[in-house]
Amino acid sequence: MKFTQASLPGVWIIDVERHGDSRGYFAETFRAGEFERHVGAVDFVQENESMSRRGVVRGLHYQAGSSAQAKLVRVVDGTIVDVVVDLRRGSPAFGRHIAVELSAENGRQLFVPRGFAHGFAVVSPQAKFLYKVDNYYCPESERAINIFDSTLAVEWPFSAVEAIVSQKDASAGSFEEAEFFD
Numbered sequence: 001m002k003f004t005q006a007s008l009p010g011v012w013i014i015d016v017e018r019h020g021d022s023r024g025y026f027a028e029t030f031r032a033g034e035f036e037r038h039v040g041a042v043d044f045v046q047e048n049e050s051m052s053r054r055g056v057v058r059g060l061h062y063q064a065g066s067s068a069q070a071k072l073v074r075v076v077d078g079t080i081v082d083v084v085v086d087l088r089r090g091s092p093a094f095g096r097h098i099a100v101e102l103s104a105e106n107g108r109q110l111f112v113p114r115g116f117a118h119g120f121a122v123v124s125p126q127a128k129f130l131y132k133v134d135n136y137y138c139p140e141s142e143r144a145i146n147i148f149d150s151t152l153a154v155e156w157p158f159s160a161v162e163a164i165v166s167q168k169d170a171s172a173g174s175f176e177e178a179e180f181f182d
Contacts, residue, residue: 052122056163057165060147075129084116095151097154102120104128
């Protein structure tokens, strides 16, 4: 695995090495010691999977307070544009975001530490998205920022008219209304 520090402090892009032949390939997608050496110690307690079709945009989600979650995300079928936003007040990157293409083809993973909002847009016919988290989901702590917030100005691959968004995500508040991390 190749670990590359992203332009947002604490966010890591992880390129997985695939060993292939005519039968297919093998890839090691997580090794605790290697992960700890580059990123730090993270104890993942839950793994989730979602499937979405082209045009779906999910996010920008995060868990507040003691329910905050670090995530290790990857795509096992299809392609997405993955977006993370720094919500840590003391961070030099506070309010900034990055977008990274994750696909089954490139095998790339993204580590998102606690203190970030996260979302993605599906650009292939469908995508299966897997992510490990270091804290259990808590519905009372769930928060969201509107994906089309003008302050963040994320360049999604779909317009507000084209994007397929849940009612909950469509009614999410602005960046200014977000619950930030200290």
